[in-house]
Amino acid sequence: MARWQPNSSQRLALAALELFEERGYENTTVIDIAERAGLTKSTFFRHFQDKREVLFGDDAMARTLADAIVAAPATAAPLEAVAHALEAVGRQIFTPERREFSARRRAVIAAHPELQEREALKGLGLTASMTDALTRRGIPDLTSCVAAQLGALALKIVYERWSDTANGDGFSEAARRALDEVQAASQAMPRG
């Protein structure tokens, strides 16, 4: 497996992760992060609007999800298009060499309310991105919302399972299984 060569944005994220682990989010400045990454403060702000943003990248995930939904076969039902999207995230973002970083990142976010807030907002952005892409396939608004919501739940479940390093599955396979489980649970839900 080729060694992962991080770009500037990824070097800043890795530096920030190390510093947040070592001394906490509050006690780390943007200058500290830039210095650790061997970059300047102005480079930091070219990539990220503020300190909270550094662990949340460049919206690559929202784009990857949306592009895969739009590109899914014309005959694919809404949740099948969502399955394509989760698999694309596994191929393009949550690759095996990113697993350790993801596990550490998840632990740091869980320890810092400021980062949980940003993550919550990013999560809504992912759901909105999937919803929008589904409507562009001609799927009615409410069906698109529901499919995106179920997809977001599957994404959360698979991310937790996959970033747990004790578990050896690839992201894409685990994603399809999680989506199958979520779909089965939603279909087996009478109300009366």
Next chain:
Amino acid sequence: MARWQPNSSQRLALAALELFEERGYENTTVIDIAERAGLTKSTFFRHFQDKREVLFGDDAMARTLADAIVAAPATAAPLEAVAHALEAVGRQIFTPERREFSARRRAVIAAHPELQEREALKGLGLTASMTDALTRRGIPDLTSCVAAQLGALALKIVYERWSDTANGDGFSEAARRALDEVQAASQAMPRG
């Protein structure tokens, strides 16, 4: 209809809403908010951990949702328990005299990313609260997650419809209809 008599926490929220409307979130301090409400800064911090929190109350909504789910009839299916929860929110929180405040609050949040972030985190808290209450009914974890997620989507839809003052429906009736629609969309979702 009896005139609404706000308590300290509600007076602070109303003062904050006015100030955010008049001069923006960034240009309003906690002291400004306390002064407008005729209260002190220390009273503010007894009610709210920070300035972002002032429009997000005291977690009454999370408690109301959870209590109603736990109290729903033993025979109620998961989404029926969720319907009880949304109706309880309509009876106890989103009463007709709160509609105008809610519409203004929604507009202010939409205009300020800091408030959107807090709202996103609070939204996850509501979903978690419903999930937890459903599992306390003995419902399996994944089914509880899915039912709570569908309930959260219905809550978002009904809140948007209800706080739009052009629409005359009560919250509880609108909530049950939104949940019916969300459930129908989720059941009518093949994947293959």
